[in-house]
Amino acid sequence: MASDDQERSQCCFLEWMNHQQEELLELHQVLALHAHHHHNNNINNGNDLIQLVEKCIKHFQDYADKRSRLAQNDVSAFFAPTWCTNWENSLLWIAGCRPSQYIRLIYALSGLEIEAQLKEFLQGTSTGKLGDLCSKQLHQLDSLHSKTIRAEEKLTTQLASLQEDVADQPIAMIAKGLFHVGEINREVDKALDQHDKAMVGVLEEADRLRLSILKELIGILTPVQAVEFLAAGKKLHLCVHEWGKRRDLSHGRGSFNKIY
Template sequence: MTHCTSASTRGTPTSFDIFFEGWLVRQEHYLDELLSAQQHLGESREEYLEDLISRVLSHYQQYYEEKSRMSQINIFLVFSPPWFTSLERAFLWVAGFKPALVFKLVSVFVTDLSEDQKQRMSRLIEGTKVEERALDDKLAKIQESVAAPALLEKARERGRRLGTEETMREEEEAAFNTLRSSMESVVRSADLLRTETILNVVAILIPAQRVKLLAAAMQLHIKVRTRGLQIDAEKHE
């Protein structure tokens, strides 16, 4: 399997770059294990499948924990992460994948759902759509404030009225901090929705179905990343 190297173009790798490189390597190992388990579902013990699923979910949780730390350092970076390829960035929704993608993967790769599972999945889909729309609205309001840019302009006006450069800087910094706080909040909410969605879907599926879903999700990510690396390399030729 081809190693998916970092897309970051910065000269000096950050701690996140180093983490992400290692995370991608571990992801490929997990995919190999998932594909092997998928080929031998009838032979694999349920305890082994549960352990593998738990390790894979922990692998993704590590990414979100590290991303959260990065967000606290520079929230603006996670909206256009340099560690992703341009193709990966094109698919971003609130600094990550859209939760609805999980349901599309289930519909394509997990075709043996029982009627009870289908009903539970349908209810989960509807609830997730509501949460996604709420976050879309919240992000739209943030983007409007950036496009205006109303916050900084109001800060400058207030500073000019008070008549000191220091006050203007303080007001601009306060407006900037408000914007940053809003963006941090929406990313936290989006990451929480992503995490809850996959956990809720996994709870509906049986172990063999979970293996199929997680393998499909990893394969999709690696295919998009590999193609993205090729496109970016062609641009720089």
């Protein structure tokens, strides 16, 4: 039923956010266990870390598959979701985060990008295993960063052409005076349906890019670094959602309805 599209997409997101919370807990637990073993010189081959990382990626893949199915019916809902805050939506890139943000987060976590005024603030804080990136890893990260930015630019351009196309035929027929404002027309509906289909394609490609960059990134990191990175990413995602709520509320958007 078409009227359920919105609710189903919203449920999909809320489930995903709950997953984030659960996985964050699991990631912290396995990190603590690992540190404990390490401290006691026990043998830990890191299999638990690797399994957890794989599980997280599997969940991400499942989420992308679900979004792809839901987007077939109602793709525009994903480009400025009503279930996200305005503040989050202003940060969106093709219905999600920029994959280059993953790499920026690694840089920040590794302490490479810490500004002078924050050095003092951070004193005494462990930067974890991500502080120990070796030069080979840094080199690999740099080249993954450039590659990611190029791939993002390509998709951004693809989206731009799609947005420009809306001003073309047969929509221009309306402007030409063949139709009146608000009039329903089969030709227009067909054109808009085709446009939606192309938007689904861009969304799917963006999700594929996010997933593949995430996998490559994890391939560069050691298992414990990968777990630290995933934990930080999930925490950041949850924080951004919370900050957005607070910032939206401060602008009077607590229970504001969408108007139509």
